[in-house]
Amino acid sequence: MLKEVKAIIIETIFPKTCLSCGKIGDFFCQQCQAKIRKIELPLCPFCRRISAQGHSCLKCRQKKALNGATVYGYYQSQPLKLAIKALKYGNIFGLSEYLAKILIEKIEKDNLQFDIITSVPISKKRLRERGYNQTELLGRVIAEYFKKPFFMGLIKAKDTLPQVGLKRTERLYNLKNSFVVTAGDIKDKKVLLIDDVLTTGATLNEVAKVLKKAGARQVWGAVLARE
Ligand SMILES: [Zn+2]
Numbered sequence: 001m002l003k004e005v006k007a008i009i010i011e012t013i014f015p016k017t018c019l020s021c022g023k024i025g026d027f028f029c030q031q032c033q034a035k036i037r038k039i040e041l042p043l044c045p046f047c048r049r050i051s052a053q054g055h056s057c058l059k060c061r062q063k064k065a066l067n068g069a070t071v072y073g074y075y076q077s078q079p080l081k082l083a084i085k086a087l088k089y090g091n092i093f094g095l096s097e098y099l100a101k102i103l104i105e106k107i108e109k110d111n112l113q114f115d116i117i118t119s120v121p122i123s124k125k126r127l128r129e130r131g132y133n134q135t136e137l138l139g140r141v142i143a144e145y146f147k148k149p150f151f152m153g154l155i156k157a158k159d160t161l162p163q164v165g166l167k168r169t170e171r172l173y174n175l176k177n178s179f180v181v182t183a184g185d186i187k188d189k190k191v192l193l194i195d196d197v198l199t200t201g202a203t204l205n206e207v208a209k210v211l212k213k214a215g216a217r218q219v220w221g222a223v224l225a226r227e
Pocket residue numbers: 018019020021022023028029030031032033
C-alpha cells in the first residue's frame with residue numbers, strides 16, 4: 001500500500017515521459033514503441049543462424065558453454081537503445097521495472113524454463129562509480145516475477161575495458177578469468193542469465209563457462225537487445 005502511494009506521488013511530481021519523443025504517459029508512447037524492431041525468429045546467439053528456441057546451433061554448441069539465448073529486439077532500433085542507455089547512466093525511477101516487463105514477456109513467449117536467475121555482474125569499481133548494476137535491477141524484478149531465487153554468488157573480480165570498440169581477440173582476452181563464482185549452490189541448476197546488450201556473445205559465454213564450472217547444468221541468456 002505504502003509503496004503504491006509513494007509511486008503515485010512520484011508519478012505526479014515526475015510524470016513519465018516517452019524517452020524518444022517526450023510525450024507524457026509512459027517510457028515509450030505507442031508510436032515510439034512500434035519503432036522497436038523485435039527479434040521474432042529464434043537465432044543462435046553466436047552466429048545468428050535460425051535455431052529452434054534460440055539454442056546455440058549445433059556448430060557453435062561444440063565450442064560454447066552458453067546453451068542458448070532469447071533476445072527481445074535490435075539495439076539499433078532507436079527507442080530501445082535510448083532506454084538501455086538511460087537505465088545504464090540515468091538511473092531513471094521505474095525504468096528497470098518497465099524494461100524487465102518487456103523481457104518477462106519475451107521469456108514467457110519463448111517458454112524458457114529455469115531454476116535460478118542471475119545477471120552479468122560489474123566490477124566493484126564500476127559499481128561504486130555507477131551506484132547500481134543495471135542488469136541486476138532487471139534480474140531481480142524478473143526473479144521476483146517468476147518466484148525464483150536470484151543467485152548472488154557471481155562476481156566480476158577483474159576490472160575490464162568496455163567490450164565495445166575492442167576487436168574479437170581483444171574481447172576474449174579482456175574477459176578471461178574476469179568472472180568468479182564465490183558462494184552459493186547452483187549444482188545441477190538451469191540458470192537464466194540476464195544482460196542488457198548482446199554483441200558477439202563473448203560475455204554471456206564467459207559467464208556461462210564459470211557457472212558451469214561451478215556445477216550449473218544449463219545456462220541460458222535473456223537479453224534486451226542485440227547489436
Ligand atoms: Zn514517443
